[in-house]
Amino acid sequence: MKFSELFCPTLREMPSEAETVSHQLLLRAGYIRKAGAGIYSYLPLAQRVLKKIEAIVREEMDRAGGQELLMPIIQPRELWEQSGRWDVYGDEMFRLLDRHQRYFALGPTHEEIITSLVNGDVHSYRDLPLLLYQIQNKYRDEIRPRFGLMRGREFIMKDLYSFDMDEAGLDVSYLKMYTAYNRIFQRLKLQYRVVEADSGAIGGNESHEFMVLADTGEDAIVFCEREDFASNVEKAACVYRDEGPHEDMREMQKIHTPGMRTIKDLVDFTGEPEQRHVKTLMYFADGQLVAVILRGDRELNEIKLKNVLGCNQLFMADDDSVRSACGAGFGSLGPVGMDIKIYADQEIAGLRNFTCGANEDDYHYINVNPGRDFLPEDYVDIRNAVEGDLCPVCGHPLKAARGIEVGHIFKLGTKYSQAMNATVLDKNGQSVHIVMGCYGIGISRTMAAAVEQNHDENGIIWPIPITPFQVIIIPINVKKQEQMEAALSLYNELQELGLEVLLDDRDERAGVKFKDADLIGIPLRIVIGPKALQENQVEMKKRWENEIYNIAIDQVAGTIMNILKEG
Ligand code: ATP
Ligand code: MG
Numbered sequence: 001m002k003f004s005e006l007f008c009p010t011l012r013e014m015p016s017e018a019e020t021v022s023h024q025l026l027l028r029a030g031y032i033r034k035a036g037a038g039i040y041s042y043l044p045l046a047q048r049v050l051k052k053i054e055a056i057v058r059e060e061m062d063r064a065g066g067q068e069l070l071m072p073i074i075q076p077r078e079l080w081e082q083s084g085r086w087d088v089y090g091d092e093m094f095r096l097l098d099r100h101q102r103y104f105a106l107g108p109t110h111e112e113i114i115t116s117l118v119n120g121d122v123h124s125y126r127d128l129p130l131l132l133y134q135i136q137n138k139y140r141d142e143i144r145p146r147f148g149l150m151r152g153r154e155f156i157m158k159d160l161y162s163f164d165m166d167e168a169g170l171d172v173s174y175l176k177m178y179t180a181y182n183r184i185f186q187r188l189k190l191q192y193r194v195v196e197a198d199s200g201a202i203g204g205n206e207s208h209e210f211m212v213l214a215d216t217g218e219d220a221i222v223f224c225e226r227e228d229f230a231s232n233v234e235k236a237a238c239v240y241r242d243e244g245p246h247e248d249m250r251e252m253q254k255i256h257t258p259g260m261r262t263i264k265d266l267v268d269f270t271g272e273p274e275q276r277h278v279k280t281l282m283y284f285a286d287g288q289l290v291a292v293i294l295r296g297d298r299e300l301n302e303i304k305l306k307n308v309l310g311c312n313q314l315f316m317a318d319d320d321s322v323r324s325a326c327g328a329g330f331g332s333l334g335p336v337g338m339d340i341k342i343y344a345d346q347e348i349a350g351l352r353n354f355t356c357g358a359n360e361d362d363y364h365y366i367n368v369n370p371g372r373d374f375l376p377e378d379y380v381d382i383r384n385a386v387e388g389d390l391c392p393v394c395g396h397p398l399k400a401a402r403g404i405e406v407g408h409i410f411k412l413g414t415k416y417s418q419a420m421n422a423t424v425l426d427k428n429g430q431s432v433h434i435v436m437g438c439y440g441i442g443i444s445r446t447m448a449a450a451v452e453q454n455h456d457e458n459g460i461i462w463p464i465p466i467t468p469f470q471v472i473i474i475p476i477n478v479k480k481q482e483q484m485e486a487a488l489s490l491y492n493e494l495q496e497l498g499l500e501v502l503l504d505d506r507d508e509r510a511g512v513k514f515k516d517a518d519l520i521g522i523p524l525r526i527v528i529g530p531k532a533l534q535e536n537q538v539e540m541k542k543r544w545e546n547e548i549y550n551i552a553i554d555q556v557a558g559t560i561m562n563i564l565k566e567g
Helices: 021-028 044-063 077-083 111-121 167-187 263-270 302-309 319-326 346-350 415-419 443-453 481-496 510-520 530-534 553-566
Strands: 032-036 039-042 074-076 094-097 103-106 130-139 154-164 192-196 206-213 219-223 230-232 253-256 278-285 288-295 314-316 342-345 354-357 363-368 378-380 399-413 423-425 431-433 435-442 471-475 501-503 524-528 537-542 548-552
Touching: 021 032, 021 443, 039 044, 044 130, 044 154, 044 167, 044 443, 074 077, 077 103, 077 111, 077 415, 111 130, 111 154, 111 415, 111 435, 154 167, 154 443, 167 192, 167 206, 167 399, 167 435, 192 219, 192 399, 206 219, 206 443, 278 302, 278 319, 278 354, 288 319, 288 346, 302 314, 302 342, 302 378, 342 346, 346 378, 399 415, 399 443, 415 435, 435 443, 471 481, 471 510, 481 501, 481 524, 481 530, 481 553, 510 524, 524 553, 537 553, 548 553
Parallel strands: 192 230, 288 342, 342 378, 471 501, 471 524
Antiparallel strands: 032 039, 074 103, 094 103, 130 154, 154 435, 192 206, 206 399, 219 230, 219 399, 253 363, 278 288, 278 314, 354 363, 399 435, 423 431, 524 537, 537 548
């Protein structure tokens, strides 16, 4: 491809709306353009990268026994009613009406469609196992679409669904996918970690996430360096050990704390550290008000709370409801004398003489003690794990890191086949529910994650397996015939070897062309200048190194092939 013909509108300036590196660079380097919040066009360079990611994903899905199909994006409401998710999926689902006033969903995921498809045409154990997948756009009306391709409202996903006779079959399918996913992210040359995950709204009982490690990642993970344990903090169990002996209980006292609403205000006021304060949060769990208390320095984990309460819907309570139930507003709440069910984080059990709100504006209690001054409904694990928490497997302190979730695999079991009555006949002629799994990879998010992990101040540094072009040839002066001739002949030679080559034939200053080559991230750069040509030599530079090598023109192809082979 000649650069002069390429549609690659690079920008000089950093786009102001972009907050993360991948968003900035993909916009600046002419890969994507925004059409609306969370909705993007993929320009030719991006399309080349996406096709390469898809090709690797496809190869590994096929290797694992997957068969590709393509299902509709527009999905009838009735199917979602059968699974019970039309009402629970919530605002994240895009819904549309046809001319007959019938509702449809724009597919956020495809469990309903595929379960109904398989149920209609698969009748016997002989037809299983089945692994079916597609690569397609998904639609989710995210509350906060952001970071460009990272959290879009329209995005590309590979989704595979497995169908087995029983749990043992599901274990086999799950392991196949687990292995295939590892192969995929290794082949993509991304640094990643597999972590245990919560199975969330999709349901099911075992789940792993594939996290590309990056400081800007939206997910927090913890892992143990000693044991084979790594988990999303959403899921990681917090190990609690009562460290007793405890200090003596002092007499509880009410103190005047005018205008103090936050833990920080109280720390400044009392001089006691955050962990000796207790904060109280209020939630509606399926419509019922509950109080949640945890140490001042901890973060509540809503997913754990939802699991503990076993509720479908969990919302933070509003100010008015809290005030009428407790007689005080947020910032002055506390468990003492509270007439509402209280769920206490397990650490609260070991706290002595802590400070908390007195359920009266501008007042707090000091020297509060659990058991003596209040009794929670239960002590439960409802906080996020943090660095330094103990490994649930070996007890060694955990490390923390941030990651971008690029893949997610779930054991669904019979959740959907029961809801939608999807059965097959087993060997004995008995009808049994099909056991399912689902396995997603965010293709467009993976492209953004690759940039997030592979860049420098000058631009993107594509991993070789997914670069839009492997080599860029830059003649310093396109008006010099001998430079252009040498460039064209090398361009043809490399293309004949099957390489993807960009020839920068633009009549621009060399500096501009170097900047663009770095910005769009092409791994290998060949510069053809006058001096080099007199000695039959060109300059080669690897995007990820600073050195410039002089190599004989007739050695270029061989050298490049070797570098690409090493990956
Ligand atoms: P998240 O927690 O990031 O919202 P999820 O758990 O909702 O992700 P899944 O339903 O498991 O995601 O979807 C499978 C994969 O699709 C994810 O691992 C991710 O790579 C990708 N994905 C999910 N939501 C988005 C989005 N809004 N934009 C881009 N990719 C996404
Ligand atoms: Mg999501």
